[in-house]
Amino acid sequence: GDSVTQMEGPVTLSEEAFLTINCTYTATGYPSLFWYVQYPGEGLQLLLKATKADDKGSNKGFEATYRKETTSFHLEKGSVQVSDSAVYFCALSSGNEKLTFGTGTRLTIIP
């Protein structure tokens, strides 16, 4: 079945540091890939998505590229801010409404 393996956290970085959160997946066919973010006390918000190989999703300075050859969708940001502190989830969908999530990575940015 579908599965997502995500970098273990927590991750603590200084403001303006470079961020990478690794994500790899296993799926049949050609899934769509997502990064969601969860701020304290809130639900999930879609951060970015990619729907086919070599697509790059981007939003708010975050980027991730759909790499079919390595079955990966790593999240990157060049310069993080304190406001980026949250839990980040990598997820996939194989064409229906069901999302399969990774375990989440808690990110803390210190000023």
Place this chain on the structure above:
Amino acid sequence: KAGVTQTPRYLIKTRGQQVTLSCSPISGHRSVSWYQQTPGQGLQFLFEYFSETQRNKGNFPGRFSGRQFSNSRSEMNVSTLELGDSALYLCASSRGQGAPRDEQYFGPGTRLTVT
């Protein structure tokens, strides 16, 4: 446009009781999905309803059930509560056309504590 709303936001129940959670989707959305979020198991898919019919189902026992009404609002019910049912229950709504054509929007969740 109003977002996905979930009621109640917090709930405390005792083992053996049952509970009903409610989700109102974004206007025009016909699909509602439910997820359970726990520290140990992470985010797990419970089920999805589309036009009042269960369309997808996760691997949860029969104590977990749901339904959807003609206005697309959805409820989920958990009977005979166990301590392990303590979790954040999230619902998500979409137009129901599936990825990649569609996007799901999540509510803030209902925090259920079973004592």
